[in-house]
Amino acid sequence: QSVLTQPPSVSGAPGQRVTISCSGSSSNVGAGYDVHWFQQFPGTAPKLLISRNTNRPAGVPDRFSGSRSGTSASLAITGLQAEDEADYYCQSFDTTVSGSWVFGGGTKLTVL
């Protein structure tokens, strides 16, 4: 059971917009910790997609955007493309163990 809750899967047709939710609690996202998002293709390392809730690292298309409110965060992908099909994870920190990272269970995005 992951500390952060994500839907196991989402899907959308090319060109559409999809969102992936990430629900936390008062000991992590609700405590004010930032949420980061990662994209992972099979057999490869996670890649930082969104940092500090809303920031895109260099090279990440502006089709990807993030938001955070209260104990939850969301990742939105607009203009869906076939190459966006991947697993997406949210990550934050938790007060339970000092310095600990907590992850969502991951969401499989399927481009129809």
Place this chain on the structure above:
Amino acid sequence: EVQLVQSGAEVKKPGESLKISCKGSGYSFSDYWIGWVRQMPGKGLEWMGIIYPGDSDIRYSPSFQGHVTMSTDKSTNTAYLQWSSLKPSDTAMYFCARQFRQVPDYWGQGTLVTVSS
């Protein structure tokens, strides 16, 4: 260019010991925490713990405390993750990642560990 390069895949038997590595380059290795993350086959990401090379401060996840040991060697800019007695349930991909201002920004390519008799 910041890079984390991990050691190659390992195949071990239950009860054997193992030490895998994560070598950093392109930045001041001692100044950034290194975290370790497990990904079991077909599963999600699990935080194992984090170590600060500057003073070897370590924080373990309760789920992994006592089963793995983290260490670093500042002279070679390398972080290590080791087991003294592997179990089949340790079969997984292991990633190291640099933490920059609380953001795991750069990741190693992963080390696949297979434990089977």
